[in-house]
Amino acid sequence: MTRIQILKREEMNAEQGRVYDEAKAANAPVGGPYYAYIRNPQLFTAAQIMGKTSGAFKLSARERLIAVLTVCRFWNAGYPWGAQARNALSQGVDQAIIDAINAGKTPNLANPREAMAHKLAKELLTNKGLAQATYDEAEKLFGTDDLVGLVAAIGQFSMVCCSANAFDITPPPEFKKLA
Numbered sequence: 001m002t003r004i005q006i007l008k009r010e011e012m013n014a015e016q017g018r019v020y021d022e023a024k025a026a027n028a029p030v031g032g033p034y035y036a037y038i039r040n041p042q043l044f045t046a047a048q049i050m051g052k053t054s055g056a057f058k059l060s061a062r063e064r065l066i067a068v069l070t071v072c073r074f075w076n077a078g079y080p081w082g083a084q085a086r087n088a089l090s091q092g093v094d095q096a097i098i099d100a101i102n103a104g105k106t107p108n109l110a111n112p113r114e115a116m117a118h119k120l121a122k123e124l125l126t127n128k129g130l131a132q133a134t135y136d137e138a139e140k141l142f143g144t145d146d147l148v149g150l151v152a153a154i155g156q157f158s159m160v161c162c163s164a165n166a167f168d169i170t171p172p173p174e175f176k177k178l179a
Helices: 014-025 041-054 061-075 078-090 095-102 112-127 132-166
Strands: none
Touching: 014 041, 041 132, 061 078, 061 095, 061 112, 061 132, 078 095, 078 132, 112 132
């Protein structure tokens, strides 16, 4: 059960309502951890901008989603996992890949950049850093600029997962569950 009271639109103050309405009109996220972020409109807006900015790098949707799913699994974050698993399916990520990540296994990824997105996210979170060989391989595959974007997406989604876990944001029943 969600620990934080989810504010209905009519319960929001003027600034909360304004940023909520803007996000909703832009088809940006307003649920999940954003239920908590709306308490501080600047944080809500910053989280929206950070999410949008991480999509501006030259990472493919699949590369980003594979990294994000790895982050969700690491944090055992139910709401983000369900939302991103659904998103991954809609972007063509195979169910077998999603299931492998959910089981904590290395998915069978033929694309070297996708395989590295998973490896880098898992290694960075588990080891709190990257081995030099992993960094060198990732920089060769992505280039420095997109590697920055990948690491930023991992960090940004860690914040999303920590928020969802701290406030026990309950995923809707239609979301795929963590193993």
